[in-house]
Amino acid sequence: xxxxxxxxxxxxxxxxxxxxxxxxxxxxxxxxxxxxxxxxxxxxxxxxxxxxxxxxxxxxxxxxxxxxxxxxxxxxxxxxxxxxxxxxxxxxxxxxxxxxxxxxxxxxxxxxxxxxxxxxxxxxxxxxxxxxxxxxxxxxxxxxxxxxxxxxxxxxxxxxxxxxxxxxxxxxxxxxxxxxxxxxxxxxxxxxxxxxxxxxxxxxxxxxxxxxxxxxxxxxxxxxxxxxxxxxxxxxxxxxxxxxxxxxxxxxxxxxxxxxxxxxxxxxxxxxxxxxxxxxxxxxxxxxxxxxxxxxxxxxxxxxxxxxxxxxxxxxxxxxxxxxxxxxxxxxxxxxxxxxxxxxxxxxxxxxxxxxxxxxxxxxxxxxxxxxxxxxxxxx
Numbered sequence: 001x002x003x004x005x006x007x008x009x010x011x012x013x014x015x016x017x018x019x020x021x022x023x024x025x026x027x028x029x030x031x032x033x034x035x036x037x038x039x040x041x042x043x044x045x046x047x048x049x050x051x052x053x054x055x056x057x058x059x060x061x062x063x064x065x066x067x068x069x070x071x072x073x074x075x076x077x078x079x080x081x082x083x084x085x086x087x088x089x090x091x092x093x094x095x096x097x098x099x100x101x102x103x104x105x106x107x108x109x110x111x112x113x114x115x116x117x118x119x120x121x122x123x124x125x126x127x128x129x130x131x132x133x134x135x136x137x138x139x140x141x142x143x144x145x146x147x148x149x150x151x152x153x154x155x156x157x158x159x160x161x162x163x164x165x166x167x168x169x170x171x172x173x174x175x176x177x178x179x180x181x182x183x184x185x186x187x188x189x190x191x192x193x194x195x196x197x198x199x200x201x202x203x204x205x206x207x208x209x210x211x212x213x214x215x216x217x218x219x220x221x222x223x224x225x226x227x228x229x230x231x232x233x234x235x236x237x238x239x240x241x242x243x244x245x246x247x248x249x250x251x252x253x254x255x256x257x258x259x260x261x262x263x264x265x266x267x268x269x270x271x272x273x274x275x276x277x278x279x280x281x282x283x284x285x286x287x288x289x290x291x292x293x294x295x296x297x298x299x300x301x302x303x304x305x306x307x308x309x310x311x312x313x314x315x316x317x318x319x320x321x322x323x324x325x326x327x328x329x330x331x332x333x334x335x336x337x338x339x340x341x342x343x344x345x346x347x348x349x350x351x352x353x354x355x356x357x358x359x360x361x362x363x364x365x366x367x368x369x370x371x372x373x374x375x376x377x378x379x380x
Contacts, residue, residue, distance in 0.1 A: 001343045003376040007044030015367025018356035022065035029373045030057045048110030053097025059127040063092040096124035114172030122162030130156045131194040160185040189228040200225035231275040240266030257297040268313045281310035286324045288336045314355035325352035
């Protein structure tokens with residue numbers, strides 16, 4: 001297996017965020033200076049350059065497609081996102097910036113469709129669309145799904161600015177603004193089923209119900225939390241902490257666990273698609289923890305070595321490969337279940353700032369701290 005260069009591009013500043021469209025046809029790359037570039041996934045041709053946010057862009061996120069909406073042409077293999085319950089969603093891109101605003105863009109035309117001010121005196125630092133979750137209709141033919149979002153679960157966009165969390169509708173209007181958090185919000189993570197969202201701040205994490213907007217639960221933690229992630233099965237909520245630790249909650253069992261001893265703040269977290277493996281940064285080695293059974297506490301992690309501090313980790317969406325990067329410009333591809341886990345390497349011209357796997361897991365987009373955008377193709 002190797003990583004082959006598909007294409008590369010250059011932004012004017014640090015690549016602060018990357019996002020793939022749901023159909024995998026477009027990659028959005030946000031520069032910390034403000035502009036957002038939209039590239040064709042197939043060849044790297046720039047489709048549009050959006051002005052983004054004048055004072056600086058912090059995040060970008062494509063609206064998800066409803067489940068069961070991808071229809072592939074049997075001859076060409078091309079995908080066409082359609083749904084009787086929901087309009088085409090692959091072209092709706094959200095961006096957030098230091099101007100306190102969220103902007104929505106039509107990625108097909110490159111035009112801004114709406115601007116919503118969230119907090120005029122604060123940066124909008126985090127964006128996250130509510131997952132689109134389908135359920136199988138009882139007694140229906142295998143594979144038929146319906147979209148619950150169409151009736152009772154609106155596809156909100158969560159936006160965090162300062163101590164304020166807001167839910168926006170797809171038209172940019174504000175559906176709800178929650179009471180201010182005790183401190184600045186530092187991370188967001190939707191539950192995989194979309195029923196609640198976890199928000200972190202200095203001193204704890206709150207789970208807000210996405211339907212009635214009430215607090216389901218609050219977890220105290222004596223420090224700052226710069227990273228949050230749910231396991232895909234919803235069993236684990238994991239925080240990367242500023243006190244060189246990883247903290248885990250198991251909400252259904254009302255249990256929590258703690259792993260300390262990292263070299264630095266843990267900002268890099270990623271779960272495997274089957275929820276078994278948790279990859280963490282915070283050191284020169286990537287620690288891969290086994291979260292099956294009773295969980296990782298008391299177990300020795302698999303250590304994947306780098307020669308410098310780890311700066312990015314990302315498991316594939318639905319396959320078993322783990323991508324990691326370090327400040328020495330190295331990128332590595334691993335299969336943690338193999339006896340010899342390292343399967344491919346690549347070298348960047350600058351440390352990675354962001355990873356993003358394409359929806360079908362065949363392309364790995366890498367943003368760099370010097371504005372580079374590199375897309376690698378995974379080849380067997």
